[in-house]
Amino acid sequence: MDQLSAMQTFRRVVDLGSFSAAAEQAGMSHTVLSRQVKNLERHLGTQLLNRTTRRLQPTEAGALFYRHCVQILEQMQAMTLELSEHQQQPTGTLRLGVATAFGELELGRWLADFVERHPRLRIELNCTDRFVDLLEEDVDVCLRVTDHLPDSSLVARRLASSEVVLVASPAYLERHGLPDTPEALAQHPLLGYNRLPHPQRLRLSSATAHQEIQLPQRLSANSPMALRAAAIGGLGIASFDRFIVDDALGDGRLLRILVDWQLPARNLYAVYPQSRYLAPKVRAFLDYVQRYYATPRWLN
Structure with missing residues (x-):
């Protein structure tokens, strides 16, 4: 008896609930699959399936054997794939x-x-x-x-890790001034990402303090790229993941503000x-x- 093949058959029969469905999926006859399971039961010396007119159900021993089948068959598959991995190029x-x-x-x-x-x-x-x-x-x-x-x-x-930074354009800061405290920040309009639960709320922390600031919202959007364009265009202050504004900070289109205060990193x-x-x-x-x-x- 090919025990590995019989285990695969048994698992397929349990998963699909019938010999007919398992036979159709495997492209084999109902008789062949039924004989494999009967030989398996004879080899193990125990009944694995309760056969009813509507559906097959594993016995207590069958349920235990099924769990081991799944584990062994998945390990075999993993071993086969892992051994061939060195010869495979991703395709x-x-x-x-x-x-x-x-x-x-x-x-x-x-x-x-x-x-x-x-x-x-x-x-x-x-x-x-x-x-x-x-x-x-x-x-x-x-x-x-x-x-x-x-x-x-x-x-x-x-x-x-991506730090979250507060930024504004040089033109905006020239018109409205540079906020140097979290309290001063509350007087400036925020460009908010409206997919956040609280897009107008900023949680700031320094080495010695924590503050939560609520800003008036001038513009909200569901696109970080649209908010980035608005910030570069001078519409207000915004918070961004660093990677979103890294190039704009590098070439001066945006400036960091309140650099001694941090927002929670992502x-x-x-x-x-x-x-x-x-x-x-x-x-x-x-x-x-x-x-x-x-x-x-x-x-x-």
Whole structure:
């Protein structure tokens, strides 16, 4: 008896609830599958399935055996894939989800290099500011910059920290003055990201104090890139993840304000479905971004 094949058959029958469905999926006859399970029961010396007219149910022994089957078969699959990984180049389509600002400002720095390293890989990019359901939408990896990840079965690998900075344009500060305390900041209009729970609230901290400031809102938007353009255009003060305004700070289009006060930092995560074994394309991508962001990218 091919015990591994019999275990695969038994797992398929339990998962699908009938020999007919299992036979159709496997492309084999009902008789062959039924004989495999009967031989397995004879070999183990116990009944594994209760057979009714409507559905098959595992016995207590069958349920125990099923759990071991799943574990053993997944380990076998993982071993087979892992042994062949060194001979495999990542191939197929890698489906990535990123926030719009990250897609516009960060991917251009390294995505071309990643693709050149893996010429047999195709990239399908989904840029959106909503939280993507990876399993529902068949996304392999999401890159998210956030201060909070919802509880889920997904794996979240932290890649980097992004400080959050307060900025304004030189033209705005020339017209309205430079706020030098959190209290003075409250007199200035805020450009707010309206996807936040409290877009007008800023939590500031220094070495010795913590303050929460409520600012009047001049403009709200659901796009960080639109808010960035508004800040550069001199409409008000705004807070951004550092990577969104790093270039504008570098060339002077925006200036940091209240530099002795900090906003809560956020983190860049690679989020992906939990699996005993990662496909080569996913592993290659995760390893690449882990190495890239190991060097701090957004510095004062």
